[in-house]
Structures are given as structure tokens and as C-alpha cells.
Amino acid sequence: MAVYTEVGDEELASFIASYDLGDLLSFKGIAEGVENTNYIVHTSKGPFILTLYERRVEAADLPFYLGLMEHLAEHGVTCPTPVRDAHGKNLSRISGRPAALVTFLEGFWVRRPTAAHCAAVGRALAELHLGGEGFGLRRSNALGLAGWRPLYERFADRAGEIAPDLARLIEEELAFLQENWPQGLPDGVIHADLFPDNVFFIGDRLSGLIDFYFACNDALAYDIAVSLNAWCFEKDMSFNITKGQAFLRGYEDVRPLSAREREAMPLLARGAAMRFLLTRAYDWLNTPKDALVSPKNPMEYVRRLRFHQGVRSIAEYGLNGMAK
Ligand SMILES: Nc1ncnc2c1ncn2[C@@H]1O[C@H](COP(=O)(O)OP(=O)(O)OP(=O)(O)O)[C@@H](O)[C@H]1O
Ligand SMILES: N[C@@H](CCO)C(=O)O
Known part of the structure; x- marks a missing residue:
């Protein structure tokens, strides 16, 4: 499973407090994926995905990726949208890694595509x-x-x-x-x-x-x-x-x-x-x-x-x- 970096409860609660997302209700590491650490985070405003960037992702490229998701979402592509914190930033840090919160997308990936x-x-x-x-x-x-x-x-x-x-x-x-x-x-x-x-x-x-x-x-x-x-x-x-x-x-x-x-x-x-x-x-x-x-x-x-x-x-x- 791909949880390379563990995040503590208190650390995450104070991280979530810097966003306008209400209270942290629960969170869980996601096993799938090989590149980054992903958690599903439930707050009183709904579910979100917290990604901690690892391995191949260069920190200098993060503004490109996050800006692109925002741009695409504004232009009719259904994709995760980065959430901005109280200072208007879509990129932050947690547990020593660059990190971002994005909106949760419903659905499943298909194992046997038709x-x-x-x-x-x-x-x-x-x-x-x-x-x-x-x-x-x-x-x-x-x-x-x-x-x-x-x-x-x-x-x-x-x-x-x-x-x-x-x-x-x-x-x-x-x-x-x-x-x-x-x-x-x-x-x-x-x-x-x-x-x-x-x-x-x-x-x-x-x-x-x-x-x-x-x-x-x-x-x-x-x-x-x-x-x-x-x-x-x-x-x-x-x-x-x-x-x-x-x-x-x-x-x-x-x-x-x-x-x-x-x-x-x-x-x-x-x-x-x-x-x-x-x-x-x-x-x-x-x-x-x-x-x-x-x-x-x-x-x-x-x-x-x-x-x-x-x-x-x-x-x-x-x-x-x-x-x-
Ligand atoms: N915005 C999202 N909404 C819902 N689930 C998500 C979202 N982003 C990621 N996930 C979940 O996290 C898993 C891993 O995400 P992702 O594919 O981005 O990870 P990764 O480590 O970059 O993996 P890889 O590059 O190997 O595909 C997905 O299969 C999915 O279950
Ligand atoms: N999609 C890639 C892994 C993640 O980038 C592969 O199947 O090799």
C-alpha cells in the first residue's frame, strides 16, 4: 500500500483548521497508487483527498499541477479541484512533505474496460x-x-x-x-x-x-x-x-x-x-x-x-x- 508518510491526528486537525472546512471528523490512508501518499479526509464540509507528494514529484512542479487542475475544472473537465486555505494558498506542508487538499471524486476505476x-x-x-x-x-x-x-x-x-x-x-x-x-x-x-x-x-x-x-x-x-x-x-x-x-x-x-x-x-x-x-x-x-x-x-x-x-x-x- 502507498502510505509512505504517516500523518498524526493532532497534526492533521491543525492542518485542517487552516482551511474553511469545518471540523476534522475522520481520516484514513488509501492503499492504492504508487507515487504519492493519499488520505481520505472527512470534515464537516464533506470528503476531501489529502496528497503528500513523494518520489518523482518535484516540488517546483506543484504550482503547475495544482493550477492545471483548477484551470481544467473551470473549463468543464471533471477532475479534483485544489482547495485553498485561509491565506488563499492551494499548496501547503504536513509531516515534512509538500501537500495539497483536493475535492473528492465519486466513482471507481474499471478493472476490465469495455x-x-x-x-x-x-x-x-x-x-x-x-x-x-x-x-x-x-x-x-x-x-x-x-x-x-x-x-x-x-x-x-x-x-x-x-x-x-x-x-x-x-x-x-x-x-x-x-x-x-x-x-x-x-x-x-x-x-x-x-x-x-x-x-x-x-x-x-x-x-x-x-x-x-x-x-x-x-x-x-x-x-x-x-x-x-x-x-x-x-x-x-x-x-x-x-x-x-x-x-x-x-x-x-x-x-x-x-x-x-x-x-x-x-x-x-x-x-x-x-x-x-x-x-x-x-x-x-x-x-x-x-x-x-x-x-x-x-x-x-x-x-x-x-x-x-x-x-x-x-x-x-x-x-x-x-x-x-
Ligand atoms: N480526488 C480524488 N477523489 C477520490 N479518490 C481519489 C482522488 N484522488 C485520489 N484518489 C484515490 O487515491 C488513489 C491513488 O491516487 P493516485 O492515482 O493519484 O495516486 P498516485 O500515488 O499518484 O498513483 P499512480 O501514479 O500510481 O496512479 C486512487 O486510486 C483513488 O482511490
Ligand atoms: N501508469 C504507470 C504507473 C504510474 O505512473 C504504469 O502503469 O507504469
Whole structure:
């Protein structure tokens, strides 16, 4: 479970007293998630989520994430909204960590997404891309093309502990991506980690998006590529073209893709698979055996990457026809 930092009752009560949220009634650590510590906090004004930022989150990036959630919520995207304290600040500290309180979203994440879920996520991602327009802060993608090789170099000498041919696969793929990465695609604010555990549903209705802590400015179509990887593969790692089609059509109902974005999709999908392969491989090799969370399997992204290496056009992800 991911409660890296314990918060005491009295400490939390005095923290809550600095907000206009009434009395602290109860709180509980949340087991899910791997990056940050989350508590559900009940006050006399309702439930809230308290996040203490750990691990990969840079304190300097917090104004971007929190400001983005506020901006998106104001522009029709259902996502947590940071709560401001009596001094108007949305960022604070507790138990020695930077921390923020955000509104609680109802819903559950779906363990087995259907094509209908994929269509709803496609729409929501496009709405997020449009909703992000006009947001004043910028953050470059630390886990984009320029970040992949330095991350790989941090575990290259141990890649063979995961799979004998992994180093060669990564080296060849990084060289290929470096050479061929598409430039000049429409860019804007992207979520960059829109996996099933970051999208809540109530029944079949999408109730909100969470976890904006990898959000950044990058090619909008790269965000689609992340979600094709995360939503449209089955447990046996086969690509489900029905889900791909539902996702892409859902997206295009809101924001049609340009011809260049369509053409770039197989490459972007390779890059997105590489990004999750690298972070998972690093975590696999560097998470202590007695850690609170089990690292996710990097080989799932080797299998996805191999699939994308054979893809020649976006039609193989389910989208036929010319760009609108
Ligand atoms: N605003 C919210 N409303 C309701 N529940 C939330 C909210 N934010 C977080 N949670 C709960 O906390 C869990 C972990 O949140 P989150 O995914 O942001 O954590 P994380 O540690 O950043 O995880 P990861 O990056 O691994 O997805 C979620 O699965 C959900 O149960
Ligand atoms: N979504 C990521 C983990 C959190 O960012 C993964 O599945 O590897």
C-alpha cells in the first residue's frame, strides 16, 4: 500500500483548521497508487483527498499541477479541484512533505474496460486537450524523448536481470526513436498517464479524471498513444482493435486528428510504450523487496512495443478513412 508518510491526528486537525472546512471528523490512508501518499479526509464540509507528494514529484512542479487542475475544472473537465486555505494558498506542508487538499471524486476505476469505456475515455481526453488551452504555466515532459536515454543509462548495466535481450531491444529502439521522432505536431497540455486507474466511472458514465502529476506540455497525439497502450491491450497483450476504434472515434468526436497526427500514431505508440517500459524497468530493479508497493511488470511494455513495431498505419489501431 502507498502510505509512505504517516500523518498524526493532532497534526492533521491543525492542518485542517487552516482551511474553511469545518471540523476534522475522520481520516484514513488509501492503499492504492504508487507515487504519492493519499488520505481520505472527512470534515464537516464533506470528503476531501489529502496528497503528500513523494518520489518523482518535484516540488517546483506543484504550482503547475495544482493550477492545471483548477484551470481544467473551470473549463468543464471533471477532475479534483485544489482547495485553498485561509491565506488563499492551494499548496501547503504536513509531516515534512509538500501537500495539497483536493475535492473528492465519486466513482471507481474499471478493472476490465469495455469498448464503451474506451469511447468515453477518448472523448474525455480530447475534452482535456481542449480544456487545457489557455493555461498559463508550462512544464516540459521530463519523461519525453530527451529523458528516455538518461533514464535507461541509470539501469543499463542491470537490464539483463529483467530479460537477456532487453538491453539490445532498448538500445536499438532508442536509436530508432531518436532518428524518427515526429516534430511539430499540435501541442498543448497532456495528462501523460491516463491509465484505467486514473479514470473514474459510475456505471458506464465517466465521472472524472485524477492524477495529473505527470501532466506537461507535449504533442497532444502522444497522449492518445499513451492511452492506446494503457486501455486497448488485453491481458494476453493482444491489441483489441474494437477498443482502439472506440477510443479513437470517441476522441475524434471532440477533436479530429490532423493527417500528420494520424500518420505519426505508430511512432508515438512506440515512444509511449518505451516510456512505460523504462520507468517500470527502473522501478523493477530499484524497489526494495520489503517496499510497500510491488513494482509493475516492465515486460508487458516489451510486448506492446513489439506489437507497435509491426504497425504501419493508424488503421491497425482501428481508425480508417481520411483526416477530417
Ligand atoms: N480526488 C480524488 N477523489 C477520490 N479518490 C481519489 C482522488 N484522488 C485520489 N484518489 C484515490 O487515491 C488513489 C491513488 O491516487 P493516485 O492515482 O493519484 O495516486 P498516485 O500515488 O499518484 O498513483 P499512480 O501514479 O500510481 O496512479 C486512487 O486510486 C483513488 O482511490
Ligand atoms: N501508469 C504507470 C504507473 C504510474 O505512473 C504504469 O502503469 O507504469
